[in-house]
Amino acid sequence: MEKVAPKKTSKVDKRAKIISSFKMYILENGKAPVSVFKFCRDIKIKEAEFYAYFPNFNAIKGAVWQEIFSNTLSILRAEPVYNEYSSREKLLAFFYTWIEELKHNRSYLLAIYDTEGLPPKSLPEELRGFREDFKAYAKEVIKEGEESEEIAQRPYITDKYDEAVWLQVMFLFRFWIKDQSAGFEKTDQAIEKSVNFAFDLMGKSALDSFVDFAKFLYQSR
CATH class of the missing domain: 1.10.10 (Arc Repressor Mutant, subunit A)
Incomplete structure (x- = not known):
């Protein structure tokens, strides 16, 4: 044989x-x-x-964060409708899907961070790879938003948009890790409100419209 x-x-x-x-x-x-x-x-x-x-063990923790992020993107990009979303819709879809992936790891994450979540100021070493991966993704979404004029281009500020969106990641994780509502429904509300608020700020606001109109009046004298 x-x-x-x-x-x-x-x-x-x-x-x-x-x-x-x-x-x-x-x-x-x-x-x-x-x-x-x-x-x-x-x-x-x-x-x-x-x-x-x-x-070291911190590198494994980092790999878990990056794996959760990678799984989130794989799920999103497997949906044909995702490519048709606006930048706002893409970020909303990302956060909803990301939280679903976090749920699969909640007991593990609670064992490491407990309900205090992450330190308020310093970024844990294990999140650095995830941060780089997410910011690269956020820049893509923001660039699409700028091209469609969903996001306003502002000197010195536009380049910081990805960092502002990263702060949302940290806010939502801290919110979710403490959330005791049924089905984490409060986290869903936090996602919707925080993303809409961010896009209202990054979008063309009434102030931008006023500045544009003022420029028009000045140039039309």
Whole structure:
């Protein structure tokens, strides 16, 4: 009988195993492991294998944030109607979908951050990769909004729009992690109100219209 060669574990599988094992450890213990050596022994991998993918436990936390973001975009872009959305609708859809993905990880996130959420000022190291990924996405959405004139172009301010939208990410996460309403309905309301408020500010306001009209009157003298 011909021998069947054992299946080799792919790099993707091994990385995914480390991430899922780390999340399970936190769910079972309420805190991160203190020793890479012991963690590797528990999940039956060599320590060198761990370091081939992650330099420390914070890097795994970062990978979880980026994975949630990546899953969110995959879900959105799989919907043909998403490409027809306005910039405002795209950002609303992103936040609603992102919160749904966060729900799958709520117990894990609560174990790390509890109901206090994230620090009010300093950005945790594990969020830096997610922040870069999100801001790249936000710039795309904002650029589309500028091209359609849904978003006003303002000197010195337009380049900061992506940072303003990132602050919404942090606000909504902190709101959701504390939300005790049924089905997190208050978070849904917070998404709608905060995104609409942001686009009202980024859009062409009454002040912009007044400035344009004043310029017209001045140039028409």
